[in-house]
Every structure is written in structure tokens, then in C-alpha cells.
Amino acid sequence: MNTLPKDISGWGRYPVQRCELVRPERHAELWSEAPSLLARGQGRSYGDAALNAGGRVVLTERVNRFLAFDRDKGIVRAEAGVTLAELLALTVPRGWFPLVTPGTRHVSLGGCVAADVHGKNHHHDGAFGTSVRELELITAGGRRLRCSAQENVEAFRATVGGMGLSGIIGEVELQLRPIESAYIRARHQGAANLEQLFALLQDSDHDARYSVAWVDLMSRGAALGRGVVMNGDHAAADELSGGRRLTPLRLVPHKAHNIPFAMPGWLLNRFSIRAFNSRYFRREGGRDAPFLVDYDTFFYPLDTLDNWNRLYGRRGFVQYQCVVPTATALAALQQLLQRLATSGHPAFLGVLKRMGAQGTGYLSFPMAGYTLAMDLPMQGATTLALLDSFDEVVLQHGGRVYLAKDARLAPASLRAMYPQLAEWQRVRRELDPQGVFSSSLSRRLRMEEEA
């Protein structure tokens, strides 16, 4: 198969590395002999998880056929290159929605499994792996293995959240959720600081399936961690009015706007971000009464702007996402925000969510607690030093960093954060004794090496 050497990056546009790209047209071509292989979906992981510097990267985007759809039971089987956007277009008009969705629909099913992605409902429904009925895993040498929570269980647990390192996911079979409408009954509540934000997120557990909080990362002092909690639930058909009620599952597609090239890096600075955040806090924090919103706007607000990652300029950005256990989560996240404030480093988007119990995969990120994600423009050594200091706090509190967002964690920290790493290594060695599957992330973190 022809390979194309190309400089590519993850969604954060940092780091950029030269990889040998192949783009199979058919499922049968997913596997090819190479000393070093890695599958890539839509490249929506932020750091180096979908990079394989100097090695082969298998682009799965054209291996995207639907294979079966049981409309009565809401079970869909598809090739791993199918995106959530394609899945939603097929299933929403027929009354079915993914059990778990991340904050963008431009992700492949393979990428969702490999990162065991979570949504705004992790505290209710767990991560993506819980909705997977079965996988086809193409292991080293091209062997095809069916695996699930009942069959080839260890391979399943090494693959869900396994960051593409156990093999190539060829097919995915998913259980979907029945819905009556394409709309969400939402409610926003402003919180003056992090403590209030926590209290509101705990409350929402009782009355909303989905909840997430936007955090003003530029707030300081008594307002540290102020934000807006956004709750939502699927609306019943009879909650809609007018024309919507007649076709409750139909949605008029939104037109996305494009950022055509990398913007000047100075555009996003402390002052512009602070001004934006204050306006946003006043506007969204004041919408206390429930309102109806289409699922696209509720789940995928960032998708309205194509290539928004170019806003961060040529140096790109990093997302720091950690989860910390419930018992000391408030103190831990207050420390992180305090360190950010003292550093004076600009930080744009801040998102806080509650998480439920640890999931299926040995390396699945979620654990019972709170997860905070922060986007920081890449400013070289200053940014890296700040994130190292965040790791100290997260480690002290028994938390972990999300590998799908990572570009700079240290190998020792990985070992402390992921206690099931040794089990994952054992299963991976059985599936791939020569270590064909590899990524820039796995080599940087020495994921294959024992402690």
C-alpha cells in the first residue's frame, strides 16, 4: 500500500510530527505489514495519542460503512471509521441516540472506544465502553478477534481506553438510547465560586441526566472557580410546540463557520479572554428558567466553528484534563486554579464534570470524582512547567491525567496514576508480542516497559 510521509498533529496542533500515512479504502486493507503501526480516526485527540513519529499511521476515515441497524432494539453495527455525526444522522430521525457522546461529533467510533470517551452523563451512565456490545479487534499479524464484556474479555478491557495499542478496531456494535425528540430540556445556573459550582453539580444528580459546568478560568480571589452549571435531559415529544411537535425527531442542520488559517497567537490573551468570560458568565449564568435547545447546540457547541483550534495560533495549545477523587476534589481543584491564577498564564475554556465509577478498560480515564479540563495556549517551557506543577497536585490527591488530551506527562506519573497499567501490559504483550502497535504517546510514556 502507498504511504505518504506527512507532518501531522492532534487537535491541539502540538506537537507536529512526521508520520507515514496510509488511507485504506476498505476494511480488508486495514491491516498491512509494517514494523510500527497505529490507527487514527478523526485526529480529535489533542496531543500525541494519534501520532506515530517515523512509523505508519492508518487513517480509518474511509472505512466507514454501516453494517446493521436494528431499529426496534436500537443496536447498530458499523465500521470503526464511522463518525458520531454520521451515526446521529442515521439514528436520531429513527428515535435513537448514543448512550455516551463526547463534546464533539467529529470523532470516529474507533477513537471513542480507544479513548473510552465520557460525556456529560458519566455519573449516570459510565463511559463509551459501557455502550459497546462487541468489537472486532485486528491484532498484530492481521488476526481478527471478536471481543466484548463476555468474550475475550481481557482483550476487550485492553482495547477500551487502550489508545489504539492493542490493535486496530475494525468494527463496533453499540447499544443506543431511545429518544422521543431531537431536543434537550436544559437549565443553566450561575455559581459565584468553585464551592457553589460543586454544590450545584451534586444537586443536579437527582434531576438531570446530563450536567456540565463551564468554569471562568480567569476569575480570581473570592470568585475563584465561578461558572455556570448546565443541566439537561432529553425532551419528550409533547414538550415541544408548533412545527417541532409535528416532526419532533427532525433537526434543521446548523451551518458551521470556518477559521480559515492559524490566527495570530496574541489574539487570545489574558485581557480578551477575561472580557469574553465576564460577558459569558453574565449572559449564561442568568438563564435560570428551563428552556428547550436542539441536541446539536447542547452537546456540540464547539462544532459550530470548524477548525477553531486555529484560534490558538501556530504554536497550538494543550488541554490539561485531570480527574480527582470525590473526597478531596474541591480542595484539589481549588489548588489547581490557584496555581493557574498565580502563574498569570492565559487559559481559555474550562470545563468541570462529575464522574461515576471506574469503567471497563484497564486504562480508562474516568474514576468517581470530578474532572476539570483547561485549554492553555502553548507558550513553551512556561506552559510545560505549569502543567508539571498541576501533576503534583493531581498525584497528591490520587487523581490522573487523560491520555487522549495529553502531550507532556512523565512516565513515572503515568505509573502512579494508572494502577492497572501492569495488567494492560500483560494482555498487550499476549496480543502483540513484537510490539508492532506503537504511538508517540506510548513511547514518550514508556507504556510498554515494566516499572
Ligand SMILES: Cc1cc2nc3c(=O)[nH]c(=O)nc-3n(C[C@H](O)[C@H](O)[C@H](O)COP(=O)(O)OP(=O)(O)OC[C@H]3O[C@@H](n4cnc5c(N)ncnc54)[C@H](O)[C@@H]3O)c2cc1C
Ligand atoms: C471539541 C472536542 C471536545 C471533546 N470532548 C470530549 C469529551 O467530552 N469527552 C471525552 O472523553 N473526550 C472528548 N474529546 C476527545 C475526543 O473525544 C477523543 O480524543 C477521541 O478519541 C477522538 O476520536 P478520533 O476519532 O478523533 O480519534 P483520534 O484522535 O484519531 O485517535 C485517538 C486514539 O484512538 C486511537 N484510535 C482511533 N481509531 C482507532 C481504531 N479504529 N482502532 C484502534 N485505535 C484507534 C488512536 O490510535 C488514538 O490513540 C473532545 C475532543 C474535542 C476536539
